[in-house]
Amino acid sequence: MKTAYFDNSATTRMDPRVQEVLLTTLSTVYGNPSSPHAAGREARKIIEDSREQVAQALGVSDREILFTSGATEANNLILRGVGEKNGKHIITTQIEHPSVLEVCSFLEKEGWSITRLPVNDQGALLPSDVQKSITEETSLVSVMWANNEVGTVQPVEKLGKDRTYLLHSDAAQALGKVPVNVNEVDFLTLSGHKLHGPKGIGALYFRKGVPLHPLLFGGGQEFEKRGGTENVALIAGFATAVSLAVEELSENRTAMEETRQRLMGMVTTISNCFVLGSEAERLPNILNVCFEGVDAEALVLALDAEGVHVSSGSACSSLSTEPSHVLLAMGIPMDKAKTSVRFSVAVDTTREELDHLIEVLPKTVSRLRSYSEKKADG
Ligand code: PMP
DSSP states (O other): OOOEOOOOTOOOOOOOOHHHHHHHHHOOOOOOOSSSHHHHHHHHHHHHHHHHHHHHHTOOOGGEEESSSSSSHHHHHHHSSSSSSSEEEEEEESOOOOHHHHHHHHHHTOOOOEEEEOOOOOOOOOOOHHHHOOOOTTTEEEEOOSSSOOOOOOOGGSSOOSSSSSSEETTTBBBBTTTGGGGGGGGEEGGGGTTTSSSSEEEEEEOOOOOOOSSOOSSSSHHTEEEEEEHHHHHHHHHHHHHHHHHHHHHHHHHHHHHHHHHHHHHHHSSSEEETTSSSSSSSSSSEETTOOOHHHHHHHHHTTEEEBBBBGGGEEETSSSHHHHHHHHHOOOHTTTTTEEEOOTTOOOOHHHHHHHHHHHHHHHHHHHHHHHHOOO
8 A cells, every 4th residue: 555654743754874873873882881991982982972963063062962862851851950040930832842831730730830821823922922921030931943733933033132031942843944043042952753863862952051950860971960871872863863954954944845835735725624824934844734524533544544644733642632732722713623634744755655645635535524414414
């Protein structure tokens, strides 16, 4: 059966160049990076070279890069580790990933006050809303660089440099898709598997001198901010993926835009559907579409049966049948939000995959619509 993968915001296929670095390191480097002997030193060197590689790609110092198990851990580390610079107040948005929102709910129970800012109908935060919410107690503002469901790029760069609070941005979906200027923030979250790197590895950029308490205590690894023996091979693969994503950004972005444009050209010929966030500045790879009268869960399953992989809402919450919190925050009514499907392309999406999707999507949508009309009649 033909298959077509359009769920690259959930995860990407590994770049063969990353795979090669990962597998070679995995099969040849075995020392514990904390050991003083030659085998340990070899492993340590790979970690420090990788740190340098990530730092260079982002234009920061290598002392400012900390490896984590992914974006979820980096977000937890920031929100729980930042401490009370000014007081117990955090500002975030209603459209963050659960790895930010759920930590905020936890902190709320611990006595923190959390402001969750709304977004407009395109999924964008208004910078003035942030300014209005700042109090003397605000220690941290956490705003994602780009949203994972609709792709809207957030105005992180417009929040201003003259700040009394610390600024964090989750750039898991943004790096490699749009330019990310790390100098705008104090903390930045990255994830390997969103940019053709391995799963289970990510990083946190933390500005030099900014205090950060660890989540994991142990052997003092990662500048005493994250104890535990490092996964050398994943780190090496991740560093390769990050540097390729940054180096090849401009050509990859054009390729993703073109694929998305072709897809959008076809989707908009289907009756009664609308594209979310189309007027916003958005990532080049996401197309989120509401197909009126079609249950998104049913469409995802029907497309899967045709070999097409897409998702309704975000993959992280797809086990839940609740409509997406992002769409609800954008003011999309509950019944419409339940018709939304996210198509996400990548630089390695092939012409064959696109052709297959273009062939099966209109038929599948109309089959599901006529089925639900019959059900309503009968
Ligand atoms: N933040 C965002 C914006 C994401 O899209 C994701 C993955 N869905 C995460 C955080 C979590 O990333 P990871 O799988 O690396 O923990």
